[in-house]
Amino acid sequence: MIRKAWWKWVAFLLLFYTSIYGFIVKVPKLDDRLEHSIRNMFFHVPMWFAMMILLFVSVWYAAKYLRTTSPIDDFYSKAFAATGTLYGFLGLSTGAIWANYQWGSPWSGDPKQNGAAIAMLIYLAYFVLRGSMTDEDKRSRIASVYNIFAFFMLFPTLWILPRLTESLHPGGQGSEGNPGINGKDMDANMRSVFYPAVIGWTLLGVWVSTLKIRYELLKAK
């Protein structure tokens, strides 16, 4: 049997719920262009929420590695970084699909799009950096230090710079508050799908990461 299964079931049930109720729930009609594509809130946005959480776990273990220098912490850090980056790319591509029908082109150089792309490139460099070193201790140490840099680069690229200029995304110049955390910006019905979706996708990411970690541990034996 699989290990500690209850939260894996929670992940499945939440995403099952999301992918059914996400299509049925009544959404407010904001303008004639957005229409039902606002339901992408249940699929596109949770990618970024889950990515932030996974990458936070990654940097946590990177910092932990620097204190303990235990290779297990580095396995954790690497696996969560990989899953987080995957989610980031899924966020970019789902965003491009949505943007194509909402803003007229898949890539319009929106500050948030550019920032997200830069953030993803920074994380890709993390894997390039890892791959370029053969000495395991050195690799883990340098990768952990770089991971901390990469994580903190997420804040200017995703959270600060896109909000200082005009942006097609919510939260650009001229709007108030933080659209990511300000619950009032979202309809109550939509919130009842959105937050389960965030938790579900995050748990799935954790599950996939733990699989990678267990695989590495088996390999290291």
Place this chain on the structure above:
Amino acid sequence: MKKYLKSFLLVLFALGYFVAAQAQDGAANANTDVMRSNGKIYVVMAVVVTIVTGLFLYVYSIDKKISKLENK
């Protein structure tokens, strides 16, 4: 052997569903059929549910394989 059985059953199930849907084509009125109402949005829902379920089955099977290796 078991895993082949599972995929076989899945394909069988999908085929059966497809055939049943085809058979309904003539009989069902386009307006009363759930799958064809609301701009066929429920077709998208079925696709998403299938992907999510398939994804979880896949992750589940990897988890089981790794657990087996760990217990060795």
